[in-house]
Amino acid sequence: MKLEIAEEALQTMIKDAENAYPDECCGFFYGKEKDHRFIAVAVPVLNSKEGDKRRRFEISPEDYLKAERYALAHDLQLLGVYHSHPDHPARPSEHDLKQAVPYFSYIILSVQQGKAAHWTSWQLAEHGAFEEETIQGNNNKY
Amino acid sequence: MAKLIIPTPLRKFTNNQSSVETRGETVLDSVRELTEKYPELRQHVFDQQGKIRSFVRIYVGDNDIKSLDNEKTQVQQDSVISIIPAIAGGVCSKR
Structure with missing residues (x-):
């Protein structure tokens, strides 16, 4: 699936990733899907992982419930989850794959020395592996 | 009759x-x-032993069934049951 990200939504994710550094950030994004996915809004949520947040993120069930309700209230689709990889590449880890759910786009932002350097998006395919999605106009892939 | 929300x-x-x-x-x-x-849902909600998967949480209203009576939690006609997938991940490799 091809993604188009509104500049404001992208900047929200970048700012969250840089502010959270050296911890991982996380959040949801919303928009519409037709022939491609248009991400209109990104909303940061708390990384509720107990322990080392520099290598893990977790979103609480309560925040997930709020995200579904937000989508409903704003007539948007909940399209996926973003998170950061501090000082690591913007590629999904084994842990990302193990926890992935169908349908969602997973945007990963690589933050190098506190600055968002690259971002990519991935979706869980039928065969159980991640497939990379094309982000329109993304020159910061790797 | 309860309402079950699909994530x-x-x-x-x-x-x-x-x-x-x-x-x-x-x-x-x-x-x-x-x-x-919807049989295709089964593998995403139940494990092979027929229990609700560890990666899935169930809420009735705003309450986790773990704080109620787990899977045996009684539902009322106006109950809203939500299936919530665990959302997690991260770099995870050792530094």
Whole structure:
């Protein structure tokens, strides 16, 4: 699936990733899907992982419930989850794959020395592996 | 009859239905009824032993069934049951 990200939504994710550094950030994004996915809004949520947040993120069930309700209230689709990889590449880890759910786009932002350097998006395919999605106009892939 | 909310990632298995009315008296009955109606959902909700998967949380209203009576939690006609997928990940490799 091809993604188009509104500049404001992208900047929200970048700012969250840089502010959270050296911890991982996380959040949801919303928009519409037709022939491609248009991400209109990104909303940061708390990384509720107990322990080392520099290598893990977790979103609480309560925040997930709020995200579904937000989508409903704003007539948007909940399209996926973003998170950061501090000082690591913007590629999904084994842990990302193990926890992935169908349908969602997973945007990963690589933050190098506190600055968002690259971002990519991935979706869980039928065969159980991640497939990379094309982000329109993304020159910061790797 | 309770209302069972399907999370967005699993709606592809319910013909894009976002919610389903169920007649079960407990959470387990209700979720089973859902997976009988939409069999492709089963592997995403139940493990091989027929228990609700560890990656899935179930809420009745705003309450985790773990704080209630787990899968045996009774549901009322106006109950809203939500299936919530665990959302987690991260770099995870050792530094």
